[in-house]
Every structure is written in structure tokens, then in C-alpha cells.
Amino acid sequence: MEAIKQLLQDYSEVFISTFSEKSAGIYQKRRQELLSKLDSFCVFSGVSVDPGTEEVFASTWTRFIQDPSFLFLTGINQAGCFLLLDPLAKEESMREVLFIPLKDIEKEFWIGKRIGYTNDLKELKDLTGFSSIEPVSSLWDTIENLVLRKENPSYAYSFFFPDYHLDHNARFALEMRAFLEKKQMTLRSISDTHFELRMVLDSERLILVEKAQEASAEAFKSILSRLPLFKNERALGLALDYELQTRGDGDLAFPTIVASGKNACCLHYSKKDEPLFQNDLVLLDFGVRIGTQHSDISRTIPVSGRFDPLQKLLYNVVLEAQLFHEKQVRPGVTLRELDLKVWDFIEESLKRNFIAKGGSYQLLYNKRPHGVSHFIGEQVHEGAPKSRSLDLVLKPGMMISNEPGLYGRFLIELEGKKWDCFIGIRIEDDLLITEKGCLNLSKEIPKQVEELECWMAKNANFYNV
Helix, strand or coil: CHHHHHHHHHCCCCECCCCCCCHHHHHHHHHHHHHCCCCCCEEEECCCCCCCCCCCCCCCCCCCCCCHHHHHHHCECCCCCEEEECCCCCCHHHCEEEEECECCHHHHHHHCCCCCECCCCHHHHHHHCCCEEEEHHHHHHHHHHHHCCCCCCCEEEECCCCCCCCCHHHHHHHHHHHHHHCCCCEEEECHHHHHHHHCCCCHHHHHHHHHHHHHHHHHHHHHHCCHHHCCEHHHHHHHHHHHHHHHCCCEECCCCEEEEHHHHHCCCCCCCCCECCCCCEEEEEECEEECCEECCEEEEEECCCCCCHHHHHHHHHHHHHHHHHHHHCCCCCCHHHHHHHHHHHHHHHHHHHCHHHCCEEEECCCCCCCCCCCECCCCCCECCCCCCCCCCCCCCCCEEEECCEEEEEEEEEECCEEEEEEEEEECEEEEEECCCCEEECCCCCCCCHHHHHHHHCCCCCHHHC
């Protein structure tokens, strides 16, 4: 065990921080589960090159993040690797084969120690759980030998999305398809089968999920009472990012959105340099990555520390919609089925609570601005990139977001004052599907009006700024 721990330290740039001496067995179990569902060989391509090396003008040394499908099955966070799964292999050791680049000591001087093919692979096999490790240069010869095998059906698999053509998986699929067609074989996508296995979180990943939620809660609470110190979106965003990163592995789940006033009506607002005005709301969309798992949280808070009457009214419309959605979530339904019910609820709520009080509004969309839920797991937006797996039936152990919103221009007279302003509000929690419904994993992150105001008021000088 001590030897493995030392190896993990030596290869700390290759394996994620949560990789331990027990991880090889966990990844091997995942590969075996997928193998049991295969009837022909399957090749997974890791990300082909390091960040910044695919464009001559880009020169970066960003932390490398592996393709989630490859990382889920191997734990290897390094470019240029391939995985072969072959259920028909006569030798059990050849059912799982890892292909890696040749060892390059000179390159390691610049970028740190990497796994590489050498004459002695014992340590690497112990570390990764693979009995068979081959050089990448032998990949296509190996595939050709498999194609010529009599037991093979007329097709093979790789991981790609049939309706998506921009990533390294699509490029590898094109290459593999062309190779197989010469041998009268076809290529099928294994993505649906892979996602069925991957999207139900096991106990190891649930531990990481809980840590990500705790980190997000602590980070958000830490900036609430300091809100008067931040004069613009950028300062607030930097402070929130710092709090998130110091509590996680150092990675954000995605670039934090900080959108104040009218900017909150832009769903993926990224400019993030406008001043914070006392009369505005500011929308925060943030999350942290721990190991391979993510949190995805949204909160909308008043810059002044207190919601004005219009802000409070509209905020509660969204909050009630969020609570309504949470009650609808259960196993056996799809996100597509659940989605429209929430937007119908918001529309009816606006009629009861806003129009009935003499208000008028103009939404910046036609009834449905975005999906109210997406899957969360190895990716913060888990599932196929275009369909977002909206028709996948919910099962216990899956995790989804719950994020209704409201974006538009609102006019009303309340408490003797006329209001006319653009407002964007989003409230987002992460839900774990259970046997009978769901569990709100984000319940410790303040979101009730009174709760938020109380946290912000903890700074005694809040209202004197």
C-alpha cells in the first residue's frame, strides 16, 4: 500500500486528487459492468492532445481534464490514451487493454511526470488495475486483428454522439468508421449504454457529491455578509471563486456567472465587469468540482441586503415554482415530462400574484426560457450534448438540477411606489433521485427571503454602506 501511495504522489498530475490505493478496483468494476453489456469490442478515445496545443496561437498550461467517459472507466487524466474493451477475448487479461504513449523523459522535464510505455510496466499495472498495457502505436494493428477474428459480429463500438461532430470522440469515430468499412464492418455508438451505467451514482461518487455541496454552501455563506465590500461583479465573482476553490480540488465546476440588474436577463452572461448598484438584484450561478463530481447552484440576492417589494414578490414566484418542481420529481419520469409543468406553474403564479395586483410584464422569451433540470455527474451538464438526455427515465441514484427562472420587464405599483425594471431571477438546487421521490442536496444553502436577509445582515455595517 505504501508503494502505491508513493506512486500516486509521483503521478499526481495524472490521477485526480481522490484517486487512492483502492481506486484501481473501483474503475475495474466499472469496466467489467460495461463489458457485461457488450457483444463486440469497443474502443474509447481519451482526449488526444494537451490544452493549448491544438492551435498555434494558443499557449496555455491549464490543468488537464480528461474526457468524462474515459476518466470514468480508467481514472487516467492524461492525453493521448485509449481503452479497448473486448468481451470476446479468449484470455481474460486481454478483455481490458490500456494503450498509452511511449515514455518521454525529456517532455516530463517540462510538464511533470506522466505514465508512458516502457519495458517494465509492473508498477503501472498495479497502480491502474490493468493486466494489459500496450503502446498507442499498436492500437490499429490490434483493432485489425480483432476485425479479422471469426467470432466477431459485423459491427464494433466506440464512444461518440451520432448528432455531434465537433469533439475528439467524433474525430476518432470518423477514423475508426473508415477503417472498419474497408473490412465490411459498421461502427455503433456505445454512448447510451455507457450513460445508463454512469448516470446512477455509486457510493464513492455520492461522497464526493456531498463534499461539493458542503463546499458550495460554505463558500456562498462566506460572501453574503461581505456583499457591501464588492463594488462590481468582478470583485464579487473573484471572492466567490476563491472561497469555492479553497474548499474543493482547486477546480470550479464551470466559470461562475455574476450578473447584476438587467445583466441577469442574459442566461450565460460572461462580461462580469459592471458595477453593483444598491437597488439591483445580483444572480450568482456557481459550483465546485471535487474529484469527478460537481455542484451546480444558483442564488439571486439583493445588493442592498434587503429585497424591495417587487423583488420579493417575483423572487417568491420562482421559489414556489422550484418547490413545486421538487415535489414532482420521482423515479420513472423523464425531464421532458417534468419540464413544462414548472413553466405553466410560473405563468399561473404571475397571474395570481402579479397581474391580479395590477401589474404588467413582458418576458424575454416565449413561456420556456431554458430547461428546468439537467443531469449532473461526471459532467456538470451530464448526458448527450444536444438531447441533454431529456428522455432518459429517472432512476434512484441519478442527480439533476432544479432551476426555474424568470427574466423580463416588470411594471407595477406596490406600497404606493411605481416600479418599472428589468429583472432576472434564478434559483437552483441539486436533487438526488430516491426510491420514492428526491432529496434536496442543497438544502443548507440559504434561499428563503428572510434567511438570505438574515445572513447578509450579519455584517453590522451592511446598511450603512
